[in-house]
Amino acid sequence: MVAIGIDIGGTSIKGAAVYSDGKMLNTFSLPVYRGDPGEKTVNDLIDLVEKYIKEHGLEKEIAGIGIGIPGTLDVDNGIVEYSNNLKWENLPITKLFQKRLPYKVRISNDANVAAFGEAKFGAGKGVPYSIMLTLGTGVGGGIVLDGKLYEGNLGKAAEMGHIVMEYNGRQCTCGRKGCLEAYASATAIVNDTKKAMEEHPESLMHQVAEELGKVDGRVAFKAARQGDKIAQQVVDQYIFYLSEGILNYCNIFRPNLVILSGGIANEGDYLFDKINNYLKVHNYGYKKTPEVKVVPAKLGYDSGKIGAASLFFK
Amino acid sequence: MVAIGIDIGGTSIKGAAVYSDGKMLNTFSLPVYRGDPGEKTVNDLIDLVEKYIKEHGLEKEIAGIGIGIPGTLDVDNGIVEYSNNLKWENLPITKLFQKRLPYKVRISNDANVAAFGEAKFGAGKGVPYSIMLTLGTGVGGGIVLDGKLYEGNLGKAAEMGHIVMEYNGRQCTCGRKGCLEAYASATAIVNDTKKAMEEHPESLMHQVAEELGKVDGRVAFKAARQGDKIAQQVVDQYIFYLSEGILNYCNIFRPNLVILSGGIANEGDYLFDKINNYLKVHNYGYKKTPEVKVVPAKLGYDSGKIGAASLFFK
Numbered sequence: 001m002v003a004i005g006i007d008i009g010g011t012s013i014k015g016a017a018v019y020s021d022g023k024m025l026n027t028f029s030l031p032v033y034r035g036d037p038g039e040k041t042v043n044d045l046i047d048l049v050e051k052y053i054k055e056h057g058l059e060k061e062i063a064g065i066g067i068g069i070p071g072t073l074d075v076d077n078g079i080v081e082y083s084n085n086l087k088w089e090n091l092p093i094t095k096l097f098q099k100r101l102p103y104k105v106r107i108s109n110d111a112n113v114a115a116f117g118e119a120k121f122g123a124g125k126g127v128p129y130s131i132m133l134t135l136g137t138g139v140g141g142g143i144v145l146d147g148k149l150y151e152g153n154l155g156k157a158a159e160m161g162h163i164v165m166e167y168n169g170r171q172c173t174c175g176r177k178g179c180l181e182a183y184a185s186a187t188a189i190v191n192d193t194k195k196a197m198e199e200h201p202e203s204l205m206h207q208v209a210e211e212l213g214k215v216d217g218r219v220a221f222k223a224a225r226q227g228d229k230i231a232q233q234v235v236d237q238y239i240f241y242l243s244e245g246i247l248n249y250c251n252i253f254r255p256n257l258v259i260l261s262g263g264i265a266n267e268g269d270y271l272f273d274k275i276n277n278y279l280k281v282h283n284y285g286y287k288k289t290p291e292v293k294v295v296p297a298k299l300g301y302d303s304g305k306i307g308a309a310s311l312f313f314k
Numbered sequence: 315m316v317a318i319g320i321d322i323g324g325t326s327i328k329g330a331a332v333y334s335d336g337k338m339l340n341t342f343s344l345p346v347y348r349g350d351p352g353e354k355t356v357n358d359l360i361d362l363v364e365k366y367i368k369e370h371g372l373e374k375e376i377a378g379i380g381i382g383i384p385g386t387l388d389v390d391n392g393i394v395e396y397s398n399n400l401k402w403e404n405l406p407i408t409k410l411f412q413k414r415l416p417y418k419v420r421i422s423n424d425a426n427v428a429a430f431g432e433a434k435f436g437a438g439k440g441v442p443y444s445i446m447l448t449l450g451t452g453v454g455g456g457i458v459l460d461g462k463l464y465e466g467n468l469g470k471a472a473e474m475g476h477i478v479m480e481y482n483g484r485q486c487t488c489g490r491k492g493c494l495e496a497y498a499s500a501t502a503i504v505n506d507t508k509k510a511m512e513e514h515p516e517s518l519m520h521q522v523a524e525e526l527g528k529v530d531g532r533v534a535f536k537a538a539r540q541g542d543k544i545a546q547q548v549v550d551q552y553i554f555y556l557s558e559g560i561l562n563y564c565n566i567f568r569p570n571l572v573i574l575s576g577g578i579a580n581e582g583d584y585l586f587d588k589i590n591n592y593l594k595v596h597n598y599g600y601k602k603t604p605e606v607k608v609v610p611a612k613l614g615y616d617s618g619k620i621g622a623a624s625l626f627f628k
Contacts, residue, residue, distance in 0.1 A: 009558065015557065040491065072602045073602075081602050082602060085396075087612060115356040129466060129467050131545075143566075145459070146462065150459065151568075152443055152567050152568030152569065153442075153568045153569065153570055153604050153606075154444050154604050155568050156566070156568045156603055156604065157566065157568035158566065158568075159565040159566070159598050160566070162562075162598050163477065163562040163566065164479060164558050164561070164562060165478060165480075165481060166480055167479065167480050167483075167555075168483050168559065169481075174598050175563070175594060175596070175598075176598075178556075241481075243479050244481065244490075247478070247490070248476075248477040248478060248562075251473040251476040251477060252457075252471065252473070252474070252477065252566065253354055253465030253471050254464050254467045254470045254471035254472075254473075255466070255467070260315070272555075282490060284473050284476050284488050284489075284490075288386045288395050288396060289470055290467050290468050290470065292467075
């Protein structure tokens with residue numbers, strides 16, 4: 001079985017044919033210009049998909065076209081209600097595809113399909129229950145239960161970054177205060193790093209930032225590894241917040257695995273050992289509770305394409 | 315189709331035959347003496363179940379026996395690992411039943427089956443996605459997704475009261491600090507009420523408590539309804555905490571319905587209007603997000619029996 005998986009991002013659209021064993025053919029891609037009418041971009045995309053399918057001689061094999069999209073979707077009716085990244089509004093993307101191509105189309109949130117890809121063919125392969133948290137500008141993610149993507153009412157579930165962890169805490173982009181996103185996103189650790197650097201001109205973080213040419217999510221981790229106490233405080237606080245968020249999801253879902261993706265997830269054992277050790281001690285009823293492992297994602301940018309195509313696999 | 319649903323509690327065990335349309339025959343019950351060996355209690359229960367099935371002539375119809383149990387279970391292997399209420403430890407309850415009766419047996423957490431009963435035949439009837447929170451000594455509950463009970467790895471999911479809502483907040487019974495349970499349980503509002511009464515000898519709550527003969531979860535609500543400002547503060551703070559917890563679950567699951575059970579859920583419109591109004595304003599992306607309703611449970615103490623039997627219904 002083969003399906004087309006498409007991952008729509010803020011600056012480009014990428015897609016590929018994916019087989020039901022997770023193997024992927026070559027990737028096609030299309031730049032996206034923010035502000036372009038959605039209908040034009042989608043029609044360009046359909047041209048490209050049509051050509052790709054023809055080139056690979058897949059016309060008779062395609063089980064469907066799965067599309068991961070950032071924004072608020074009506075999954076049941078195949079409509080992009082609003083995408084801030086793309087400036088699309090009320091775009092009936094499924095209808096546009098089906099007007100021109102004879103294939104089934106399913107859309108889903110971009111973070112959801114990435115989680116599904118990782119669960120099916122990446123870090124979560126073979127595991128029934130997994131949660132993915134994507135630590136980027138915000139905190140996104142997805143939920144895979146008993147091998148199936150969980151999407152909730154109208155496909156709007158799994159706003160993983162938007163659980164309040166501190167009443168009246170840091171202002172979150174969603175309007176509430178104290179959401180996990182405000183503590184555990186890459187944006188959050190960058191802000192924490194900048195604040196600590198201001199307060200501590202002696203910290204090694206200044207030198208690291210100069211070497212890297214900017215203050216990003218890596219600065220505190222790099223300086224912490226080299227023994228800088230202030231950087232260690234920044235990292236430890238960040239990991240504490242993140243671990244408490246993960247613990248919440250463990251107590252709700254009791255997953256086999258928690259997968260972390262995004263830039264921060266590249267920090268290796270230094271990050272994952274600390275989180276896993278925290279969980280070992282604080283897991284609810286930890287002696288009687290199955291151990292949960294926190295691991296990095298494996299598929300990188302392919303998870304979205306693979307996950308989107310996987311919407312058609314059993 | 316008919317199944318036996320059994321609800322094991324700390325002081326008594328109740329059960330009944332339940333049909334797949336939710337209709338229930340008369341209830342049998344057995345007192346439980348804490349400290350009695352679990353094996354003895356279970357064998358007494360089996361005697362009773364056997365007699366009940368014979369009396370009702372159900373021998374050939376029974377699809378199975380479902381049992382809701384408070385404590386830590388190994389659902390897959392039918393073992394009560396530990397129940398603090400019952401003082402049972404490593405009790406192979408399914409095996410004990412199957413040694414003597416020729417029926418399938420399934421066990422599940424008592425809060426989970428109560429949520430399942432409410433979802434199938436109570437407040438959540440006809441609704442695919444519902445969450446139940448039970449506001450009692452602690453905060454328990456269950457998750458029903460696409461009409462099925464969600465139990466997670468080894469049946470240990472849905473510890474609904476144990477998500478941290480305030481870092482380093484109130485001490486929770488589970489060992490962590492700041493869990494929802496520490497703010498939204500009946501125990502929590504009783505503590506809040508007592509504290510406010512100590513600080514405010516002029517509050518109407520003193521008079522209400524005297525009338526009721528004790529300080530319980532009703533005192534603050536009753537005085538608040540009569541206009542007592544201090545009681546209103548206690549209630550408003552409680553509802554704020556509870557609503558934020560519910561919002562977390564909405565953002566994760568995007569359910570159609572949130573069902574509240576336990577004594578506090580009897581506080582009627584005064585409680586539910588406040589919660590629903592809070593959610594209308596604070597629901598994530600609320601204008602683009604399907605409205606969720608928060609409603610009281612309907613089945614009372616029957617939810618456990620009905621839910622336990624429902625483990626055998628499609």
